[in-house]
Amino acid sequence: MARTLDTDKPAFPILIGDIGGTNARFWILTDAFAEPMQFPNIRTADFPTIEEAIQKDVLDKTSMKPRSAILAIAGPIEGDEIPLTNCDWVVRPKILIGDLGFGDVLVINDFEAQALAVATLPEEARETVGTVSSAPLASRVVLGPGTGLGVAGLVHARDMWFPVPGEGGHVDLGPRTARDAAVFPHIERIEGRVSAEQILCGRGLVNLYRAVCAADGVAPVLSVPADITAHGLSGENAQAAETLVLFVTYLGRVAGDMALVMMAKGGVYLAGGISQKIVPALKRPEFRAAFEDKAPHTALMRHIPTFVVTHPQAALAGLASFARTPGHFGISTDGRRWRG
Structure with missing residues (x-):
C-alpha cells in the first residue's frame, strides 16, 4: 500500500x-x-x-x-x-x-505542489475569471503556463485532498476555426504534432506570435514573451493583440478539457506568472467562451468556476x-x- x-x-x-x-x-x-x-x-x-x-x-x-x-x-x-x-x-x-x-x-x-496550494490558499489569493465565484469542496484542476505547461488534478475524499500529478500539458491541440487553420500550419511542431505546451507557455507565446505574423505576411518585430503580452494588452501591435486573444482562447479550450476529465466542479485554477500578467485578457469573453464551449456539456461548464492564483509563491x-x-x-x- x-x-x-x-x-x-x-x-x-x-x-x-x-x-x-x-x-x-x-x-x-x-x-x-x-x-x-x-x-x-x-x-x-x-x-x-x-x-x-x-x-x-x-x-x-x-x-x-x-x-x-x-x-x-x-x-x-x-x-x-x-x-x-x-x-x-x-x-x-x-x-x-x-x-x-x-x-x-x-x-x-511541481504541479502536485500547485495542487496542494489550490487546496489550502484563502479566497484572497485568487481572482475570479467569469461570473461564478464560489468553489465547492469538490475535484479541482490547476494549469500553469510558464516555462512549460503544467497540469494537475486535485480530488477530495475521506476528508483529505489527493493531488493527481500528470503531463497534461502535452495533450494535442488542434485548429477549430478558419483563422486557426490559417495560423496552425506555421506553428513549430515536435515530431509532427502540436501539443498544448507548444503554444501555452512562454516560448509558445512567441511561437504563436510568429505564426500569426506568418499568416498575415508580416515580419515579426517582437521576440520576448513579456513584450508580446504588453503590446497585446495595449493593442499597440495588431499581431500581438491577436496572439493574446488566441492564447487565452486555446488556454480556455485546454482548461475546459481538463475540467471535463476531472469533473472539476470545485474549479479550474490558472497558476504561474503568465496567468497573473494577463488577467485583463483572461477576463475578456474569449477565455470563458472557449472554456464553456464543450457541447453536449455546455450547461455543466457554465457552473464550473475559473480562477487565477495570485499568491506570488x-x-x-x-x-x-x-x-x-x-x-x-x-x-x-x-x-x-x-x-x-
Whole structure:
C-alpha cells in the first residue's frame, strides 16, 4: 500500500523548494508554526547543478541546517536521477543526502505542489475569471503556463485532498476555426504534432506570435514573451493583440478539457506568472467562451468556476501546508522518498 508522510513525518527544519525550468525558489520551515525563512529566487541557468545552487544561495546564507527536504520539480519522477523537463538540472536525491547532509528527501511534481496550494490558499489569493465565484469542496484542476505547461488534478475524499500529478500539458491541440487553420500550419511542431505546451507557455507565446505574423505576411518585430503580452494588452501591435486573444482562447479550450476529465466542479485554477500578467485578457469573453464551449456539456461548464492564483509563491505555500500537516493530504511517497 502507498505510504503517506502522515505516518512518518519529515524532521524539522525542512527545506522546501519549487524548481521550475527557469527559476528555483526555496524556503526553510523551522517548525510547524513559525513563518518560513524565505530566500531570493534563483535562476537555474546561473548554476550548473541544483546542489551548488542550494549550497551557495541557501545553506551558505543561514546558520539553520535543514534535516529534511521536500522538493517540487518540473518533470516526471522516475528513478534516482530525475531530469527537469525544461532545464539542464538533474535532481539526485542520494547526492543531496551525501553532499548536503539531508537525512530525508522527498521529490514530487511541481504541479502536485500547485495542487496542494489550490487546496489550502484563502479566497484572497485568487481572482475570479467569469461570473461564478464560489468553489465547492469538490475535484479541482490547476494549469500553469510558464516555462512549460503544467497540469494537475486535485480530488477530495475521506476528508483529505489527493493531488493527481500528470503531463497534461502535452495533450494535442488542434485548429477549430478558419483563422486557426490559417495560423496552425506555421506553428513549430515536435515530431509532427502540436501539443498544448507548444503554444501555452512562454516560448509558445512567441511561437504563436510568429505564426500569426506568418499568416498575415508580416515580419515579426517582437521576440520576448513579456513584450508580446504588453503590446497585446495595449493593442499597440495588431499581431500581438491577436496572439493574446488566441492564447487565452486555446488556454480556455485546454482548461475546459481538463475540467471535463476531472469533473472539476470545485474549479479550474490558472497558476504561474503568465496567468497573473494577463488577467485583463483572461477576463475578456474569449477565455470563458472557449472554456464553456464543450457541447453536449455546455450547461455543466457554465457552473464550473475559473480562477487565477495570485499568491506570488503558491507552490511553496502548498508545500509548507503539506509539511506542517501531512495528514491532511494523500501523497504517496513510494519511489519518491530517499533517506540517509
